[in-house]
Amino acid sequence: MSEQYEAIVIGGGPAGLTAGLYLMRGGIKTVLLEKVLPGGAPLNTGRVENYPGFPEGISGRELMERFAAHAKAFGLPVREFSEVQTVSLEGTRFTVTVNDATFDTAGVIVASGTEPAKMGIPGENELIGRGISYCATCDGMFFKDLEVAVIGGGDSAIEEALSLANIVKKVYVIHRRDSLRAQKILQERAFRNPKMEFLWNRRPVEIAGKSQVESLVIEDTKTGRIEDLPVSGVFVYVGYRPDTGFLGDLVQRDPAGFIITDEGLATKTPGLYAAGDIRKKTLRQISTAVGDGAQAAVSLERYVLGADR
Numbered sequence: 001m002s003e004q005y006e007a008i009v010i011g012g013g014p015a016g017l018t019a020g021l022y023l024m025r026g027g028i029k030t031v032l033l034e035k036v037l038p039g040g041a042p043l044n045t046g047r048v049e050n051y052p053g054f055p056e057g058i059s060g061r062e063l064m065e066r067f068a069a070h071a072k073a074f075g076l077p078v079r080e081f082s083e084v085q086t087v088s089l090e091g092t093r094f095t096v097t098v099n100d101a102t103f104d105t106a107g108v109i110v111a112s113g114t115e116p117a118k119m120g121i122p123g124e125n126e127l128i129g130r131g132i133s134y135c136a137t138c139d140g141m142f143f144k145d146l147e148v149a150v151i152g153g154g155d156s157a158i159e160e161a162l163s164l165a166n167i168v169k170k171v172y173v174i175h176r177r178d179s180l181r182a183q184k185i186l187q188e189r190a191f192r193n194p195k196m197e198f199l200w201n202r203r204p205v206e207i208a209g210k211s212q213v214e215s216l217v218i219e220d221t222k223t224g225r226i227e228d229l230p231v232s233g234v235f236v237y238v239g240y241r242p243d244t245g246f247l248g249d250l251v252q253r254d255p256a257g258f259i260i261t262d263e264g265l266a267t268k269t270p271g272l273y274a275a276g277d278i279r280k281k282t283l284r285q286i287s288t289a290v291g292d293g294a295q296a297a298v299s300l301e302r303y304v305l306g307a308d309r
């Protein structure tokens with residue numbers, strides 16, 4: 001016999017924890033299913049400076065511990081190490097399965113975020129964890145006083161390059177264009193940092209090394225010249241991809257795989273909502289994930305109480 005709920009939230013990042021908090025305050029019987037531990041992407045972020053209410057900034061970990069404590073204060077049950085495998089619909093009820101349990105629910109909020117995209121170049125798969133990383137906050141200390149490369153030119157790349165510069169000897173930023181996409185304030189800090197060197201109009205073509213990263217092979221996109229950059233670490237920030245396979249055809253996706261929702265964050269299946277980075281949107285931040293979590297919870301609550309049926 002599967003456990004019965006009114007709402008299931010998939011994912012315990014900023015969007016999911018906010019949705020859970022709102023649902024509990026709304027008196028909706030809810031469980032949050034989290035693949036690992038609650039907190040989401042900000043657990044792997046150094047300092048968060050743009051979440052309102054923290055003028056001095058706050059570590060991503062502390063912020064998310066506060067999110068989780070707040071949701072739990074309203075009684076939200078969080079089931080850790082519960083990766084959702086499938087979501088299916090029979091009549092008006094959803095069945096959600098994790099590795100060791102099955103749940104029955106009237107409504108679902110998908111808030112499972114994104115994963116770092118890979119570069120897809122030779123050497124990458126072979127050397128993950130041996131010099132290739134997608135998380136400077138997690139792995140930066142392994143490269144103390146060494147030279148590393150950061151791939152990318154957006155906010156994540158530059159934020160992480162700046163935090164690496166506090167630890168390592170030198171950070172090369174490899175970017176395929178001749179200017180950054182990152183926010184101006186981050187750019188200014190990065191350009192001022194004596195440990196950072198920018199290699200513009202370059203694209204990585206191979207990561208070389210036997211059992212550890214030894215160098216990054218880059219191509220000048222203007223001249224085609226190939227260069228071998230000796231580095232001990234390569235940190236990759238070339239975008240993020242959604243993993244929505246467990247939803248089958250219950251949702252509509254954009255060409256990149258993000259879930260398409262309406263203004264109330266409903267998907268094409270009544271009772272199924274998407275919130276946070278997993279959905280098609282133009283700004284992926286903690287503040288927008290929080291807004292999404294609140295909106296999806298209120299939409300689901302109305303649906304469960306019959307107002308939207």
Ligand SMILES: Cc1cc2nc3c(=O)[nH]c(=O)nc-3n(C[C@H](O)[C@H](O)[C@H](O)COP(=O)(O)OP(=O)(O)OC[C@H]3O[C@@H](n4cnc5c(N)ncnc54)[C@H](O)[C@@H]3O)c2cc1C
Pocket residue numbers: 010011012013014015016033034035036037038039040041042044045047048049050051082083084085111112113114156159160246275276277278284285286287289
């Ligand atoms: C390096 C970096 C720096 C950043 N810096 C900032 C910043 O300074 N300020 C800012 O506002 N934003 C920042 N962001 C963006 C911010 O972290 C995200 O926009 C935000 O975390 C999105 O929240 P979310 O809840 O949608 O997803 P996530 O935070 O990604 O949470 C998703 C959760 O779902 C879980 N999950 C995934 N699949 C399943 C499954 N099948 N079953 C169960 N659980 C699952 C995951 O384990 C995870 O806990 C940064 C992101 C990165 C990567």
